[in-house]
Amino acid sequence: MKTGSLRLRLFAASAISVSVALLLAFWGLGQLFASHVERRAIDELSVQLDQILAGVERDATGQIRIGSAPADARFITPFGGLYWQIEAADQQMRSRSLWDFALDLPPDHLKDGAVHVHDLAGPGDTQLLVMERSVQLPARLGGIPLRAAVAMDAAKLAESTDEFREDLLPYTLVLALFFVTAGVVQVVFGLRPLNAVEQRLARIRTGEEDRVGADFPSEIRPLTGEVDALLVQREKDIEQARYRAGDLAHGLKTPLQALLGEAGRVRAAGLNDTAESIEHIADNMQRHVDRELNRVRIASRGAAAKTDLASGVDRVVAVVQKATPSKEINWEVDAPGNLMVAASTEDLFEILGAILENASRHAKNKVTIVARKRAAQAIVSVLDDGPGIPGEKIETLMRRGGREDESGTGLGLAIAQELTETLGGSLELIGRDPGLMVRIKLPLATT
């Protein structure tokens, strides 16, 4: 398959065909006009020929002469453009316009009444269109055969054809311009559905639509149908792969619990180091499994989710307040109302829930929440005025293995972190004096 532009190919094809068609038309019209001019000339010559024959007389000495020659000035002025010549027996008579020149009529023997048309040389290097006729004179004029010819300057005919071509040229050019413009319009208009396909595909990529659809011209529909079939196939494949990954994760969950139990027994047997290392490995594996299970859960909710961040924060704050009525905490929330994050409401609640609950538990009496937009991300900073966490402990905390206390706080943070990561964002803990800051970055929803 050749590359290049479809439009250019169509433009070129239309330009070539238009040029060829108009050249042919230009040439053909010229030829038609030339033959028309010649026909009219022959008509005129035949009228003149008849008039000359009608004027044939015989004088007293028996000589043939033209009694009343045609009055046309072109017959009289030397080289005037119209000529006649008569030959009878040994006599030759010529129009005055021939001057010192005589037509060299070809020696063909014409039947009486027959008419011949020749192209002959004329006076002064001119070319003549000659019409000649042979007649038998009546007895009154001697009853002899007579050959009469009239001629016309062929250059005049060619001249009028040239003039016609000259007049025709601008019209042909205007037509060419029109056809080429029409061709461009046709191509642009005709290929417009291709742009629509391109736009539809772009919308599929951004998740605004999930199929190309069939509302296209019949020539494109096979293509869009194939793309849609491919999309369906890919979705099925992905779903299957996801199921398989989920199954694998589920399948690993129980053996991992068993492994941790075994580690406990190893510890009981006094092999503390070994137990520690087994637990560490198992926890690591657990973390991978959990992440995969999370991913399955999120993917099944649809990727093109969007939730208003400010209202999410407000609702979670309300829930956390209600859950800990005993504690008097001053919540300071600063979140603009137009930030839509690419997360489902449940996911957002789960992330914010874990972080805010943690903050409220550790805060003395104040939690500050600030949401801002930066590039294509929303950044939520949550700061409490509690005791905070030492720098080296933050690292361990964010690993699944590290637990801040036995109540499972670390677990909540870790889940929140994994969820943010699966949503394409990030979560970091920053030690402040006093307190702890959690900074959540979430991608903004595409509009």
Next chain:
Amino acid sequence: MKHVLIILMCALTTPAVASGDHDAARDAVRQKQVIPLAEIIPVILNEFDARLLEAEFEREHGTYVYELELITRAGRMIEVMVDATTGEILEVEQEGWQERND
């Protein structure tokens, strides 16, 4: 009487045509006494930037002469006498004034 009148009128109106000067010219050309008119005309037309209106062939004082009537591009009518044997311009006669060429 009537015939005489008609002949007279013909002679007055179109003397050159009636005299059959083109036949005389053809005879002279065939006897190689004069240069064919077709060879003289382009030279003259070019020289005066003019168009040919009429030509006559005459014998004056023993020499053959072409008497050409021209109209220039500027719209001036000129009569030019040309020596038919040599092609030399003998005389140019213009409306309103005369010029002699030797």
